[in-house]
Amino acid sequence: MKSPLDPGRVRALIVKESAQIFRDPSTVLIAFVLPVILLFLFGYAINLDSSTTRIGLAVHDESAAAQSLAEAYRTSPFFEVTNAKSVAPLKEMLIAGEIRGIVVIPQDFGAGFEQDNAPPIQVIADGSLPNAANFTTGYSQGVRNTWAANEAAAQGLSAGPAIDLSLRYWYNPSLTSRLFLVPGAIAIVMTMIGTLLTSLVIAREWERGTMEAMMATPMRMTEFLASKIVPYFLLSLGSMAICTILAMLIFGVPLRGSVLALVILSVAYLMPALGQGLLISAATKNQFVASQVALLSGFLPTFLLSGFLFEIASMPQWIQAITIIVPARYFIPGLQTIFLTGDVWEILWPSAAILLLFGTAFFTLCFWVTRRSLD
Amino acid sequence: MGTAVARVRDLVKRFDEGQHPALDMVSMTIETGGVTGLVGPDGAGKTTLVRILAGLMDPSSGILEVMGKEPGKTLEAIGYMPQRFGLYEDLSVIQNLNLYADMRAVAPEEREAVFTQLLDFTDLDRFRQRLAGNLSGGMKQKLGLACALVKTPRLLLLDEPSVGVDPISRRELWAMVQELTGEGIGVLWSTAYLDEAEKCDTVYLLNEGKLLFDGPPKALTGAVEDRVVQVTDYDGTPRRLLTRLLDREDVVDGTIQGSSLRLLLDQPDALEGETGFAKAKVAPRFEDGFIERLGGGPKGTSPLAQAYRSIDAGNRPAIEAHGLTKRFGDFTAASDISFEVPYGSIFGLLGPNGAGKSTTFKMLCGLLTPTEGDGSVAGNNLLSARGRARAALGYMAQKFSLYGDLSVAQNLNFFAGAYGLEKGRARSAIERVTEIFDLGDVMGTNAGGLPLGFKQRLALAAAVLHEPPVLFLDEPTSGVDPVTRREFWTHINGLVEKGVAVLVTTHFMEEAEYCDTITLIYRAKQIANGTPDQLKAEAAQMAGLDRPTMEETFIAMIEASEAKLEAQASRAA
Numbered sequence: 001m002k003s004p005l006d007p008g009r010v011r012a013l014i015v016k017e018s019a020q021i022f023r024d025p026s027t028v029l030i031a032f033v034l035p036v037i038l039l040f041l042f043g044y045a046i047n048l049d050s051s052t053t054r055i056g057l058a059v060h061d062e063s064a065a066a067q068s069l070a071e072a073y074r075t076s077p078f079f080e081v082t083n084a085k086s087v088a089p090l091k092e093m094l095i096a097g098e099i100r101g102i103v104v105i106p107q108d109f110g111a112g113f114e115q116d117n118a119p120p121i122q123v124i125a126d127g128s129l130p131n132a133a134n135f136t137t138g139y140s141q142g143v144r145n146t147w148a149a150n151e152a153a154a155q156g157l158s159a160g161p162a163i164d165l166s167l168r169y170w171y172n173p174s175l176t177s178r179l180f181l182v183p184g185a186i187a188i189v190m191t192m193i194g195t196l197l198t199s200l201v202i203a204r205e206w207e208r209g210t211m212e213a214m215m216a217t218p219m220r221m222t223e224f225l226a227s228k229i230v231p232y233f234l235l236s237l238g239s240m241a242i243c244t245i246l247a248m249l250i251f252g253v254p255l256r257g258s259v260l261a262l263v264i265l266s267v268a269y270l271m272p273a274l275g276q277g278l279l280i281s282a283a284t285k286n287q288f289v290a291s292q293v294a295l296l297s298g299f300l301p302t303f304l305l306s307g308f309l310f311e312i313a314s315m316p317q318w319i320q321a322i323t324i325i326v327p328a329r330y331f332i333p334g335l336q337t338i339f340l341t342g343d344v345w346e347i348l349w350p351s352a353a354i355l356l357l358f359g360t361a362f363f364t365l366c367f368w369v370t371r372r373s374l375d
Numbered sequence: 376m377g378t379a380v381a382r383v384r385d386l387v388k389r390f391d392e393g394q395h396p397a398l399d400m401v402s403m404t405i406e407t408g409g410v411t412g413l414v415g416p417d418g419a420g421k422t423t424l425v426r427i428l429a430g431l432m433d434p435s436s437g438i439l440e441v442m443g444k445e446p447g448k449t450l451e452a453i454g455y456m457p458q459r460f461g462l463y464e465d466l467s468v469i470q471n472l473n474l475y476a477d478m479r480a481v482a483p484e485e486r487e488a489v490f491t492q493l494l495d496f497t498d499l500d501r502f503r504q505r506l507a508g509n510l511s512g513g514m515k516q517k518l519g520l521a522c523a524l525v526k527t528p529r530l531l532l533l534d535e536p537s538v539g540v541d542p543i544s545r546r547e548l549w550a551m552v553q554e555l556t557g558e559g560i561g562v563l564w565s566t567a568y569l570d571e572a573e574k575c576d577t578v579y580l581l582n583e584g585k586l587l588f589d590g591p592p593k594a595l596t597g598a599v600e601d602r603v604v605q606v607t608d609y610d611g612t613p614r615r616l617l618t619r620l621l622d623r624e625d626v627v628d629g630t631i632q633g634s635s636l637r638l639l640l641d642q643p644d645a646l647e648g649e650t651g652f653a654k655a656k657v658a659p660r661f662e663d664g665f666i667e668r669l670g671g672g673p674k675g676t677s678p679l680a681q682a683y684r685s686i687d688a689g690n691r692p693a694i695e696a697h698g699l700t701k702r703f704g705d706f707t708a709a710s711d712i713s714f715e716v717p718y719g720s721i722f723g724l725l726g727p728n729g730a731g732k733s734t735t736f737k738m739l740c741g742l743l744t745p746t747e748g749d750g751s752v753a754g755n756n757l758l759s760a761r762g763r764a765r766a767a768l769g770y771m772a773q774k775f776s777l778y779g780d781l782s783v784a785q786n787l788n789f790f791a792g793a794y795g796l797e798k799g800r801a802r803s804a805i806e807r808v809t810e811i812f813d814l815g816d817v818m819g820t821n822a823g824g825l826p827l828g829f830k831q832r833l834a835l836a837a838a839v840l841h842e843p844p845v846l847f848l849d850e851p852t853s854g855v856d857p858v859t860r861r862e863f864w865t866h867i868n869g870l871v872e873k874g875v876a877v878l879v880t881t882h883f884m885e886e887a888e889y890c891d892t893i894t895l896i897y898r899a900k901q902i903a904n905g906t907p908d909q910l911k912a913e914a915a916q917m918a919g920l921d922r923p924t925m926e927e928t929f930i931a932m933i934e935a936s937e938a939k940l941e942a943q944a945s946r947a948a
Binding site: 006008009011012013016019020023024208209210212213214215216217218219373374375 | 426429430431432433450451453455456457458459460461462463464465466470473474475477478479480522532
């Protein structure tokens with residue numbers, strides 16, 4: 001039994017692949033320029049934090065209590081308030097998209113407040129923008145509750161709220177979304193290089209007819225695949241390093257875990273990413289189709305189904321079930337942990353293990369699909 | 376010859392159940408010490424057979440051994456050059472050689488000697504550091520051959536090494552391969568050029584997956600000995616005479632050769648007693664034997680031409696080129712090209728790849744704006760009435776001009792629309808060509824999946840839907856079988872008799888023979904002008920050849936031009 005790899009041939013193929021990488025400007029562009037662009041895009045352009053929300057405020061009551069609550073809304077840092085006597089003009093503004101919600105303080109608010117201390121107010125939110133609607137309702141309620149508690153305390157009805165909540169957010173104290181988006185963006189970049197770039201390179205050999213000539217030499221397919229994996233593996237790690245340095249220097253993302261943990265997890269993720277890319281190009285043999293498949297099966301799931309932008313726990317059950325087979329789902333939380341929390345090995349080991357399992361599955365499929373045959 | 380290095384018995388290769396097989400009961404033996412020709416038109420199954428021998432495909436059934444083993448088990452002993460040469464275009468010449476040397480485990484200490492010898496042999500030594508993508512077609516081919524030879528094989532498989540290469544490069548490549556056979560290498564040379572078959576030691580002739588003939592080429596030409604005649608000294612155009620003679624039962628096949636005709640007769644004494652022309656027996660060619668095996672060529676009258684409108688000639692030539700020049704930066708792609716093509720004639724632009732004929736062609740199509748000079752098509756100036764000039768011409772290239780993933784009907788509808796035919800006219804034009812070209816049964820089939828002969832017909836059908844007065848043909852019949860090629864030229868000849876002007880660019884000598892006038896373009900300049908007979912006579916005088924073929928003429932003229940350029944250069948120095 002001959003060894004599956006001949007070191008001389010593998011070395012020659014890797015040298016050839018590297019020469020091609022450095023001669024092709026588009027490869028360098030995807031590996032080094034695209035990551036920087038993506039990182040800036042996610043770092044600056046996408047922001048999941050609410051700043052101020054524009055709402056309308058209709059106060060139907062002249063009582064002191066109602067006026068005091070209205071003042072609480074006006075002074076809230078979360079809202080920019082438009083005042084009105086009735087709901088009708090505000091409704092038009094809501095339809096026009098000038099405001100995101102309406103808070104209505106009803107006529108009997110003052111009277112009710114005198115009696116049972118809990119008169120209802122109405123909050124209307126624009127459901128066509130669910131995210132904004134959530135902010136509006138949540139923060140409206142918050143303003144009202146805080147106001148009620150303060151009011152009660154001032155009147156000496158009770159000695160302040162029964163429980164004083166003192167909130168502290170760990171790991172990302174100011175809840176800046178950039179801090180968890182940037183590690184996620186690194187995962188996207190690695191998917192781009194690992195899957196998209198690799199999917200193109202074997203397909204290119206098929207298209208240009210070099211695959212055929214190579215297959216007619218004593219070269220083994222395992223050697224060929226190895227020569228595709230090694231350079232792109234190193235390229236991805238290099239790109240990863242650039243991303244990490246940028247994330248820390250420009251976006252101020254802390255690296256609370258160790259570099260070792262970062263490398264281990266990244267290597268684990270590159271297995272399924274590269275494996276998927278190789279499988280795509282071996283199966284499609286066409287650069288155009290390969291790039292489409294890579295975008296649909298690699299890039300989009302990483303973007304949408306990995307918990308990067310949208311929380312998995314709040315997805316419908318069946319979509320949650322699909323996310324189980326998205327490798328990035330196991331990579332992004334781990335990456336965020338390493339950057340924001342530290343080396344929590346109880347989280348990292350299982351993630352790495354699952355990723356390696358995916359990698360093995362992809363490579364097995366890939367060797368099975370790539371036969372030395374033109375049939 | 377020598378010893379057998381590959382044997383094939385009753386080989387069958389089927390890609391899809393139910394479809395007719397790509398290879399059907401093919402048997403062959405490849406021996407050392409000679410060139411074995413695998414000859415046939417595109418789509419005959421040549422590539423499939425070569426790939427099976429290279430161990431890249433498995434046969435569906437049959438016995439197959441290379442050096443006494445299964446093909447996949449003897450890769451060390453096989454050198455293989457695929458159709459697109461298998462070169463990495465973004466690597467340099469020496470990087471490509473090194474890569475193939477590594478794959479074939481050529482020891483580092485032997486390498487320099489091997490490379491030097493191969494680069495010497497292929498005359499590529501000056502280009503060691505050049506990227507393979509920047510080599511000319513002929514040089515790529517030679518590099519492909521060098522890569523297949525880094526470790527001297529016992530069996531060398533060449534899949535259409537001469538496609539897309541000009542006659543000079545073809546001749547050089549052939550000489551190189553001849554030299555290799557002396558070293559005990561068995562060579563399989565696959566080709567669609569029938570003239571190459573005559574030079575092989577043994578020939579296997581494939582058509583639609585079936586072996587039509589095997590043996591020395593002389594055996595095939597011997598079968599038509601005494602029945603091939605040259606017809607001269609007649610009145611009128613060669614086209615009209617050919618049409619008349621082909622419609623006779625005793626004429627199996629006929630082609631135009633400059634001002635004379637070449638006929639294959641069913642009996643040595645056929646046409647005896649016919650007057651109005653002189654005929655003389657000539658040596659048969661491989662193609663004559665092939666066409667007889669295929670059951671003869673088509674008849675002479677073209678139904679397309681019969682249904683075509685008569686072109687009103689007017690008093691200006693159909694195509695005019697006055698000093699057309701195109702420069703890209705400081706590179707001159709075409710320099711001072713001038714000619715006129717009258718209605719009712721065929722004009723040929725000939726030249727090796729990269730000589731400037733495509734540039735000239737594109738300027739006349741209105742696809743490139745000339746740097747200097749101007750021209751017209753059907754009286755429409757190329758600079759001021761480009762749109763009308765384009766509308767007056769029908770364009771057909773054997774490759775690229777159809778949409779492979781649209782059906783035949785969709786392709787025809789598209790071209791009718793593109794040429795601006797309004798609905799009623801489009802419908803009747805499509806009906807007309809459908810009937811003439813017998814496309815009715817394949818209207819729903821995707822053009823990409825059609826057999827080559829149908830593609831050819833469809834491409835012509837699409838180009839003549841709007842009955843243009845001028846036709847531009849770009850290598851219209853490369854690689855097709857001789858019957859399909861005859862059929863095509865029957866239509867063209869008929870259209871020309873109706874007054875259509877035809878411009879052909881080609882480096883296929885068979886196509887050149889059909890032209891009334893030829894201009895030969897080399898290094899961006901016109902180096903010769905005239906009828907095929909005039910050019911042949913000129914070349915005969917220049918190179919001392921006796922009755923040169925079109926190809927020999929072509930080579931002699933280019934070599935003379937080279938010599939003149941060199942003499943000028945040395946005088947200047």
